[in-house]
Structures are given as C-alpha cells and as structure tokens.
Amino acid sequence: LHILPLYDEAAVEITVYSDVERPCTARMGLVVAQGETNKPFRMSVQGFTPWSPENPHLYGFSVKMGEDMVESYFGMRKAELREDENGIKRLFLNDKPYFHNGVLDQGYWPDGLYTAPSDEAMIADIQTMKDMGFNMLRKHIKIEPLRWYYHCDRLGMLVWQDMVNGGRSYKDWYVTYLATVLSFLQIKSNDRHRKLLSREDEAGQREWQQEMLETIALLKKHPCISTWVIFNEGWGQFSTNEMVALAREADPTRLIDAASGWYDQGCGDMNSFHNYFFPLVIPRDPKKNERVAVLSEYGGYSY
Numbered sequence: 001l002h003i004l005p006l007y008d009e010a011a012v013e014i015t016v017y018s019d020v021e022r023p024c025t026a027r028m029g030l031v032v033a034q035g036e037t038n039k040p041f042r043m044s045v046q047g048f049t050p051w052s053p054e055n056p057h058l059y060g061f062s063v064k065m066g067e068d069m070v071e072s073y074f075g076m077r078k079a080e081l082r083e084d085e086n087g088i089k090r091l092f093l094n095d096k097p098y099f100h101n102g103v104l105d106q107g108y109w110p111d112g113l114y115t116a117p118s119d120e121a122m123i124a125d126i127q128t129m130k131d132m133g134f135n136m137l138r139k140h141i142k143i144e145p146l147r148w149y150y151h152c153d154r155l156g157m158l159v160w161q162d163m164v165n166g167g168r169s170y171k172d173w174y175v176t177y178l179a180t181v182l183s184f185l186q187i188k189s190n191d192r193h194r195k196l197l198s199r200e201d202e203a204g205q206r207e208w209q210q211e212m213l214e215t216i217a218l219l220k221k222h223p224c225i226s227t228w229v230i231f232n233e234g235w236g237q238f239s240t241n242e243m244v245a246l247a248r249e250a251d252p253t254r255l256i257d258a259a260s261g262w263y264d265q266g267c268g269d270m271n272s273f274h275n276y277f278f279p280l281v282i283p284r285d286p287k288k289n290e291r292v293a294v295l296s297e298y299g300g301y302s303y
Contacts, residue, residue, distance in 0.1 A: 009036055009037055009038050009039075010036065010037050010065055010066070011034060011035075011036055011065070012034070012035050012036065012037060012063055012064060012065045013032065013033075013034055013035075013063070013064040013065075014032070014033050014034075014035055014041065014043060014061065014062070014063050014064075015029040015031070015032045015033075015061060015062045015064075016029065016030050016031040016032075016043070016045055016059055016060070016061045017029055017030060017059060017060035017061060017062070018030050018059065018060075019057075019058065019059070019060060020058045020059070020060040020073045020154075030045065030059075031043060031044070031045055037065070045059070045076070048076045049076070050076050050077050050078075050094040051075030051076055051077040051153075051156075051223045052077065052093060052094060052098075052156065053130075053135040053136075053156040053157060053158055054135075054156065055156070056075070056153065056154060056155060056156030057075065057076075058073045058074070058075050058153060058154065058223075059073060059074055059075070059076070060072075060073050061073065061074065073153075074221075074223065075153060075223030075224075076223075077093065077094055077223050078092075078093070078094055078095065078253075079091070079092070079093055079226040079227070079253070079254055079255055080092050080255070081255060081269045081291070081292060084097050089289060089290070089291065089292045090292055091255065091292055093158075093226070100135065100136040100158060100160075100226075101133070101134055101135055101136060102129075102134045102135065102136030102137050102138060102158070102160070103129060103134055103136075103137060103138070104138050104140050104297055105129075105137040105138060105139050105140060106140045106141075106142065107139065107140070107142045107144060109121065114142070116144075116145070116148070119147055122144075122147060122148050122151055123151050123155070126148075126151050126152055126155050126157050127155060129157065130155060130156065130157060134157075135156075135157065135158055136157070136158040136159070136160065136226075137152070137157055137158070137159055137160070138159075138160040138162065138229065138296065139159055139160065139161050139162060140162050140232070141162045141163070141164055141165050141232055141235075142162070142164065143161075143164065143215060143218075143219070146218075149219060149222040149224060149225070150222070152222070152224035153222055153223055153224045156224075157224055158224060158225075158226045158227075159222070159224045159225045159226065159227075160225075160226065160227040160228075160229055160257065161215070161219060161225050161227070161228055161229065162229040162232055162260070163208075163211070163212050163215055163228070163229065163230055163231070164211065164215075165231065165232055165235040165236045166204065166207070166208050166211070166236050167197070167198040167199045167204065167208075167235060167236025168198040168199070168200075168201070168204075168236075169198060170198050170235055170236075171196055171198065174193075174196045174197075174234070175196075175197065175198075175233055175234040175235055175262075176233065179233065179234055179261070179262040179263065180274075180276070180277065182262070183261070183262050183273055183274070183275075183283070184275075184277075184278045184281070186281075186283050186284055188263070188264065188286065189262070189263045190263065190265065191234075191237045191238055191239065191240050191259075191263055191265055194238050197234050197235075197236060197237045197238060197263075198235070198236055199236045199237065199238040204236075205238055205239070208236065208238075209243065209246065212230070212243065212246070212247065213246065213247075213250055216228065216247060216250045216251050217250070220250075220251045220253075220254070225254065226254060226255060227254060227255040227256065227257055228247050228251070228254055228255070228256050228257070229256075229257040229260050229296075230243050230244060230247060230256065230257065230258050230259065230268070231243075231258065231259045231260065232259075232260045232261060233260065233261040233262055233274065234259070234261070234262050234263050237259065237263060240258050240259055240263075240265040240267060241258075241265055241267045243258075244256055244258045244267045244268050255269045255270070256268040256269050256270075257269070257270045257272045257294065257296065258270070258272075259272065260272045260274070260296045260297070261273060261274035261296065261297060262274070264283075264286070266285075266286040266287050268291065269291055269292065270291050270292055270293075270294040270296075271283060271285040271287075271291045271292070271293050271294065272294045272296045273293075273294070273295060273296065274295075274296060274297035274298065275295065275297070275298045276297070276298060276299070280295070280298075
C-alpha cells in the first residue's frame with residue numbers, strides 16, 4: 001500500500017477488514033497498523049482467504065489521516081505459469097493448476113452499443129456467464145468502466161484484458177486471411193513488417209506504448225485481472241518482445257499473452273492461437289514448451 005505523497009508528512013492509520021459487505025464502522029478490524037505519508041508501507045494479513053472465481057473473497061480496508069478517511073478493497077490471489085506434478089506447463093491460480101474456460105467478451109450492448117445502459121446490465125451480463133459455467137472473460141480490445149471490473153472482482157470472474165490495438169487501416173489480406181493460413185501451416189512470421197501491420201508511424205508507436213502502460217496502471221489494482229493481452233492478430237503489432245518486457249516491468253504479478261492468434265514472436269507466457277476454419281492442431285512452440293498452449297479464439301460464425 002503506497003500512501004499518496006503530501007506536502008507535509010503525517011501519521012496515517014491503516015485498517016484491514018474481513019469483508020467488504022458492510023460499512024467500515026460496522027466491522028471489526030483484522031489488522032490495524034500505523035504508517036506515514038510519503039513513505040512506502042507494508043503490512044501482513046496472516047491466514048488470508050485467497051480470491052478465486054469459486055470464492056471471490058474480498059477484504060476491505062480504510063486509511064485514516066486525522067479526521068479524514070477513505071475506504072477501498074483488495075483480494076489476495078496469485079496467477080502464474082508453472083509446471084504441474086508431471087512436468088507439464090500449466091496456468092496456475094493460488095498454487096494450483098487452473099483451467100481458464102471463457103468467452104471473447106467484445107462488450108457490445110444492444111441498447112448502448114459500446115456503453116452499458118446500466119450497472120444492473122453489467123452485473124447481469126457477468127453473472128449470466130458464470131451461470132453458464134464460464135470462469136473467465138477475455139475483454140476484447142476494449143477498456144470498460146471501472147464498475148465492470150469491480151463486479152468481476154465481486155462476483156468472481158477472471159479477466160484477460162486486451163490492450164486497445166490502434167494503428168492505421170488494417171490490411172485484412174495480411175492480418176486476417178494470410179495469417180490464418182500461415183498459422184494452420186505453422187509458418188512463423190515476424191513483426192518487423194510494420195507497414196503491413198499498419199504500425200509504421202513512430203509517433204503512433206510511442207502513443208500506443210504509453211497507453212499500454214496507462215492501461216496497466218489503471219487496472220492492475222483489480223484482482224480479477226489475471227492476464228494482459230498485448231496484441232491481437234497482428235493488428236498494429238510491433239516490437240512485441242520489447243512491449244512484453246515493458247508490461248512485465250510495469251506489472252510482474254500477472255500472465256502475458258503477447259500475441260493472441262498471430263504473429264507469435266516466441267515471447268510471453270502463452271503460445272496463443274486462433275482457429276475458426278481448420279481441424280485443431282496444437283502449434284509447435286518456438287520456445288520448446290516453455291509456455292502453455294492456449295486456444296484463445298475459436299468457433300463463431302463466418303461468411
């Protein structure tokens with residue numbers, strides 16, 4: 001917990017509560033500690049209950065300074081790539097293998113287009129996916145209002161968060177049709193063809209990099225987010241290895257899908273592929289099974 005810097009140092013009191021269902025005034029504090037503004041602060045919550053889709057336990061906390069108080073919440077959970085007992089790389093959640101089973105959530109609303117008509121609509125959408133048996137949503141090249149992520153935290157839904165792609169007008173023949181065939185034939189291509197990937201503008205590259213870091217800074221406080229998806233299907237893709245390194249530095253606590261679908265550059269935690277038209281073939285991993293295979297899009301309808 002980092003206390004925001006002020007002009008003058010002041011004492012603060014941090015209290016962790018067992019839940020977030022009631023106001024702080026009606027709860028007993030699990031841990032109460034003293035700190036100061038302008039200084040990093042660390043506290044321990046022993047015997048905590050980990051957050052998961054099956055048990056989305058959230059802790060409340062408050063920070064008091066004089067007569068002022070702010071409240072928020074947090075969840076304790078760990079997302080990582082590890083070997084299971086048979087030496088097979090898998091996605092782990094809270095030290096156990098965990099199968100991510102979800103949908104590509106593009107965030108369209110019939111009565112609001114890209115804007116949810118109400119808070120209740122967001123809740124109903126997330127809860128319906130849970131009721132259908134899904135434990136993950138891949139939020140597709142869109143950032144939702146923070147209320148949406150709060151409800152995923154509260155209801156228990158893992159989120160794979162895409163970065164917004166950007167770039168100039170996409171060349172469909174290259175980033176869609178040719179890429180689909182190359183992926184099936186397991187022919188690798190690199191991300192140096194920036195004109196073909198609609199990302200030749202250096203100012204646009206810098207802008208995208210800054211927005212990626214701003215996205216991570218904005219959303220990384222939400223326990224529901226387990227994965228950052230850096231690029232989707234070669235749309236505006238560039239310097240993939242470097243962007244993964246920057247994302248990892250900004251948030252080392254989450255998994256990274258560097259290129260969902262194509263063009264894979266051998267980085268990140270996943271060998272991520274899309275399949276709409278061909279028999280399913282797990283592609284060869286250029287990193288020699290250092291990553292986990294992920295089928296990150298399939299099915300759907302196409303003309």
